[in-house]
Amino acid sequence: MRRAHQLLIAGTFASIALTVLTPGSTRADESSVSKPGSSGDPAEAKPGSYDRLLRELQAERQHMREVERRHEEEEAAERKRIEALEKEVSAINSANLQLQQAQTTLQTSNVQTEKQVGQIQKTVSSELGPFNFGDRINSFLGQHTFTMVGDASVGYYYDHKGGVNDPVLEFEINPMIRLADWIQFYGAIGAVASPGGISTVGPTLANLQIFPLGQEAPLELVAGLFDMPFGDFYENQGPPWVNPFVTAPLMYGAEAILPPASLGLQARGGIQWGGLGQDVDYTVWADSGPSFESSPGVNAIPAPVIGERLNPLTGTNIATNGKGFGARFRLFPVPISEDLGRLELMATTYNGKWLDSLWYNSWGVGYAYRLGPFRTRGEWGQTYRQMQSLTGAAAYPGCCGHENRQGWYAMAGYFLYGIPHPYLGDWLEPRFNKIEFLVRYSGVNQRGILANDITNVPVQGFNGSPSVFSPHAREVALGLDYWLAPSIVWQTEVDLELPSRGGTLYNFAGTSTLPTASSIGGTTNDVAAMTQLTVGF
Amino acid sequence: MKSLVARVAIISVVMLGAAMSAHAANLMGPTPEQQKRHLELFHEGQALWPIYCNHCHNARNPAEFAPYQWDQIIMHMRTVENLPPEDAAAILEYLKTAR
Numbered sequence: 001m002r003r004a005h006q007l008l009i010a011g012t013f014a015s016i017a018l019t020v021l022t023p024g025s026t027r028a029d030e031s032s033v034s035k036p037g038s039s040g041d042p043a044e045a046k047p048g049s050y051d052r053l054l055r056e057l058q059a060e061r062q063h064m065r066e067v068e069r070r071h072e073e074e075e076a077a078e079r080k081r082i083e084a085l086e087k088e089v090s091a092i093n094s095a096n097l098q099l100q101q102a103q104t105t106l107q108t109s110n111v112q113t114e115k116q117v118g119q120i121q122k123t124v125s126s127e128l129g130p131f132n133f134g135d136r137i138n139s140f141l142g143q144h145t146f147t148m149v150g151d152a153s154v155g156y157y158y159d160h161k162g163g164v165n166d167p168v169l170e171f172e173i174n175p176m177i178r179l180a181d182w183i184q185f186y187g188a189i190g191a192v193a194s195p196g197g198i199s200t201v202g203p204t205l206a207n208l209q210i211f212p213l214g215q216e217a218p219l220e221l222v223a224g225l226f227d228m229p230f231g232d233f234y235e236n237q238g239p240p241w242v243n244p245f246v247t248a249p250l251m252y253g254a255e256a257i258l259p260p261a262s263l264g265l266q267a268r269g270g271i272q273w274g275g276l277g278q279d280v281d282y283t284v285w286a287d288s289g290p291s292f293e294s295s296p297g298v299n300a301i302p303a304p305v306i307g308e309r310l311n312p313l314t315g316t317n318i319a320t321n322g323k324g325f326g327a328r329f330r331l332f333p334v335p336i337s338e339d340l341g342r343l344e345l346m347a348t349t350y351n352g353k354w355l356d357s358l359w360y361n362s363w364g365v366g367y368a369y370r371l372g373p374f375r376t377r378g379e380w381g382q383t384y385r386q387m388q389s390l391t392g393a394a395a396y397p398g399c400c401g402h403e404n405r406q407g408w409y410a411m412a413g414y415f416l417y418g419i420p421h422p423y424l425g426d427w428l429e430p431r432f433n434k435i436e437f438l439v440r441y442s443g444v445n446q447r448g449i450l451a452n453d454i455t456n457v458p459v460q461g462f463n464g465s466p467s468v469f470s471p472h473a474r475e476v477a478l479g480l481d482y483w484l485a486p487s488i489v490w491q492t493e494v495d496l497e498l499p500s501r502g503g504t505l506y507n508f509a510g511t512s513t514l515p516t517a518s519s520i521g522g523t524t525n526d527v528a529a530m531t532q533l534t535v536g537f
Numbered sequence: 538m539k540s541l542v543a544r545v546a547i548i549s550v551v552m553l554g555a556a557m558s559a560h561a562a563n564l565m566g567p568t569p570e571q572q573k574r575h576l577e578l579f580h581e582g583q584a585l586w587p588i589y590c591n592h593c594h595n596a597r598n599p600a601e602f603a604p605y606q607w608d609q610i611i612m613h614m615r616t617v618e619n620l621p622p623e624d625a626a627a628i629l630e631y632l633k634t635a636r
Contacts, residue, residue, distance in 0.1 A: 145605075145609075147602075147605075147606045147609045147610065149610070176609045176610070176612075176613060178608065178609045178612065184609060184612045184613070186613055209612060209613065209616050215612075215622060215625070215626070216622045216623075216626075217622060218621060218622055220615075220616060222616060232593075235617055236593045236617055237593065241594065242593060242594040268616070268619055269619060270618070270619035270620055270621045271621050272621045272623070272624070276581070276584070276585070276624075277585070277588065277589075279619075279620075279621055279624075281618075281619030282619070283619065330619070336584060336585065336588050341588065342588050342589065342591075342592045344592070368592065368593075370591060370592055483595065485598075486594070486595035486596060486597050486598060487594070487595065487597060536594075
């Protein structure tokens with residue numbers, strides 16, 4: 001490029017020189033032709049014209065130098081521009097390379113996840129939650145820190161022995177208010193309408209989720225009224241769109257052996273100990289302790305007795321001097337790279353005082369597993385309650401000694417999309433894919449049962465069967481779920497109540513402040529059926 | 538007086554220039570490093586979501602909620618699940634992007 005330039009300039013010079021010189025000689029020739037008799041020295045003959053030519057030549061040279069300088073300047077500028085462009089091109093190339101790499105990773109991970117996502121999509125179409133309360137309220141308030149979620153369900157329950165044929169309606173709303181990056185309020189309040197009237201359902205919650213070290217640290221505090229983090233059910237399976245059954249397993253439902261909610265402070269968090277998906281987590285908490293329906297301030301029954309119901313909420317510790325301490329650990333041993341689903345193993349213990357100096361101890365173990373169309377969960381738990389030691393005239397039936405309760409459940413579900421079904425056709429196939437079959441076996445052992453607790457009024461999650469209230473309750477639940485969307489489900493369940501051995505029946509009859517005791521044999525079997533449409537939004 | 542006016546003028550020009558270059562930087566969007574980090578998080582979240590978020594209930598669709606709502610929901614879900622912080626961040630990135 002530069003060389004060509006120089007040649008060009010040199011060429012220009014040469015041609016100028018030729019032009020300048022050639023006319024001179026021509027003129028000399030001309031003059032000699034026109035004036036043959038004159039002198040042969042042209043310089044002497046025309047000194048003025050030579051000077052002029054010289055000046056012209058000089059001016060021309062200067063002009064050429066100027067041109068050359070400008071060319072060089074332009075060339076330098078151009079070089080700079082080219083260098084800058086080259087830099088840009090190489091930056092673009094490397095960004096391109098990164099993008100290509102990213103795309104390759106994306107494609108590989110896509111292939112990996114395609115299967116799982118595909119499975120999910122088979123069961124749950126891309127429909128959205130039906131209401132966007134939060135959005136509406138935020139646009140009303142003009143700020144984006146408020147979200148409202150919850151659920152609603154409407155169902156119809158039938159029980160043979162109790163003669164139940166009743167509709168049940170339930171809703172719960174959960175406001176979430178994010179006060180800052182590190183603190184959020186979470187609440188739960190709900191109601192249920194059934195033939196027994198309208199009442200609040202489930203524990204009312206109100207807690208603060210606090211990340212004292214920021215969201216990057218595996219430490220979180222939960223302060224206030226929270227779901228009891230014993231095992232997995234109350235905290236993780238409670239809402240009707242989450243629990244694939246209409247009812248809860250006996251140990252967390254009609255025959256609860258642990259309190260469902262608590263007032264206190266939790267510290268919790270999780271870390272990855274191995275490959276991606278191999279996690280371990282902890283939850284430790286201190287709260288106001290469990291309490292029972294005879295507790296001061298509650299008094300559904302007037303005196304503590306073996307077999308009585310737990311209070312829905314621990315929170316009467318001012319009157320009971322109750323306190324509780326709990327710890328739960330969960331282990332997820334399978335890395336996601338194995339493509340073997342998510343397996344969870346857990347162990348919990350919860351101990352404290354339920355009344356003054358009287359102990360309450362409990363512990364439990366459990367597992368949960370889900371892979372593709374298949375899921376299963378199971379838990380076993382045991383509680384021990386130290387009763388009063390009354391003697392003589394003060395003693396009454398069921399007052400004293402120890403109270404033990406054990407409960408367990410195991411459930412499994414299978415989505416039909418897991419079964420090959422090539423000939424169903426376009427209409428049936430997607431509907432077939434959304435069906436899940438479920439089975440659950442649950443049981444509770446306790447020495448006594450309280451006649452005053454026996455009811456056949458169905459509420460959401462309770463089938464209305466009086467056979468549930470047996471000292472050795474056993475239940476087989478068969479379920480058929482049709483999942484319209486991930487959180488919209490039409491559930492149908494048949495419960496076979498198959499109570500085993502009997503025990504003691506305590507009864508506060510009439511205005512009696514002390515119970516009578518009688519022994520009961522195995523309660524008769526029963527059957528109940530429920531169907532319910534539930535929407536989680 | 539004149540020098541004061543000149544100084545004010547110079548300072549304003551400098552500040553205006555700074556503001557404009559900051560604005561230009563904003564317009565240019567995240568740096569390649571930031572983009573790479575987002576992408577990594579997204580991939581991790583994409584791998585985790587169908588397994589982690591399908592463990593207790595059916596995985597909820599990313600399109601169901603607005604990004605600010607996912608901020609809040611993940612704050613709540615990482616509590617019930619006790620998610621390792623990095624995984625929570627990855628799933629959040631996935632949910633907000635994939636919608």
